[in-house]
Amino acid sequence: MDQVANTIxxxxxxxxxxxxxxxxxxxxVMLTIMHWLDDKGILNRIVILLTPILKPFGLTGLSVFALLQTTMVSFAAPIATLAIMARNGSSDRHIAATLAMVMALAQANVVFPMAAAGLDVANTIAIALCGGFIASASAYYLFGRTLSTTNTCPDDQLLPIAKEQRNLLTTIRHAGKDAWEIAIGALPLLVVAxxxxxxxxxxxAxxxxxxxxxxxxxAAGYPPQTLLLAFTKYIAGGTAMMGIAMEAFNNGALSSTSINLIAGLLICPLDIAGLAILVSAGPRIAAVALPAVLGALTGIVFRIICHTLLYA
Incomplete structure (x- = not known):
């Protein structure tokens, strides 16, 4: 009993x-940057600039916003964007492509904290972006090809809505509040996991x-701890996996090279917990979950190959 109590x-x-x-x-820090870019209108300009480039991958203006949210904030940040897409008339194929991309990206709430364990943030994000585009294209052109492509509102309305201007101090306070909610919201899951x-x-066992x-x-070049980390990640989610990985790194059981090697497999929102949270954005999101998951898997396989070639 003492051993159980000490473990808890x-x-x-x-x-x-x-x-x-x-x-x-x-x-x-990351939310302050995102909110400041949003308040200054820079984020909208980035979205408008990138939308025509990413349109061939089955992505819209709101899809680009979801990409930035996942990469710069957390995997849960695009939930509101997905909900808006479902309400404003985005087609089922565009929603499936966006969901696939989000699930294949490297979420900021795991990537940036794991930099403390030697994760190569630049390479991880760059490879994840390529994987996300592969995932969205796969969902749009292959796995979701039978879904509707008709948007019920003009393309220029498929962009994020501009927000009111705030001063820097208000922006920092708002970012701090959001960050606190993310951290405290993750704490119970971390403890239980x-x-x-x-x-x-x-x-x-x-x-x-x-x-x-x-x-x-x-033989495949992976550390023995990969099984434990994969079990934790795909059952409890990426944040829980990060807790185990950081603990192993601090104990000397996992090296920085190993963390970079397994990043393609383990740092993504696609898991049981992540999928459940993302599809909670609405019934239209849940309806396209299967082609989105299949599309996301293609992007994750690409990421695994890239990380293996770079770090094995």
């Missing part, structure tokens, strides 16, 4: 340190599976 306390301490001392400050994984590890797959993973 140590897991809770790790979760609090990760949420408050790594995730929170990074989210404050870390406790659950550590308790499962106490049973020896994961160690047994790692021993069985160790030779196969090493």
């Amino acid at each position: 306390l140590s897991s809770g301490r790790s979760a609090v340190e990760l949420a408050l001392f790594i995730l929170l400050p990074i989210m404050i 870390l406790v659950a994984v550590n308790l499962i590890r106490m049973t020896g 994961i160690d047994l599976l790692e021993n069985v797959t160790r030779d196969l993973l090493i």
Whole structure:
């Protein structure tokens, strides 16, 4: 019983340190930048500039906004954008392509905190962007080809709505509030996930599976901890996986090279928890989940190949 209590306390301490001392400050900075760009109208100009370039990938103006939100804020940030797309008349194929892209990108709430463990942020984001475009094109032209392509409103209305101007201090306060909500919202999941994984590890089940797959993973160039991290990520989500990975890195069980190697496989919003949160944006989003997931998988496979070639 003492061992269980100690596991809960140590897991809770790790979760609090990760949420408050790594995730929170990074989210404050990134959200301040995003809100300032939005308030100055720079974000809208970026969206307008990129929309014609990304249109062949099945993306609209709001799709580009969702891309920036995922890459600069968190995987949950595009929920409001997806909901707007569902309400304002965006076609089912455009929604599927956007959802596929979001699920194949590298979410900011994992990428930037893991820079502290040696993650190559620039390479990870660049590869993820390419993977996201592959995912959106796959969903639009292949897996979602039978979906409707008709928008029920003009293209110029498929752009983010301009917001009122705020001074810098107000922008920082607003960013801090949003960052606090993200960090505190992630804390319960982090605690539960870390406790659950550590308790499962106490049973020896994961160690047994790692021993069985160790030779196969090493032959593929992956660290033995990949199985545990993949189990955590695809069940509990990327933030929970980050907690396990950071703990392993701090204990010397995982190197920076290994973290960069597995980034293509593990840093993306596509998992059970992430999919459930994203499709909560509305029934139209949930209706195109299957072609979007299949499209996202193609982008993730591309990312895995790229990271393996670079870091194996």
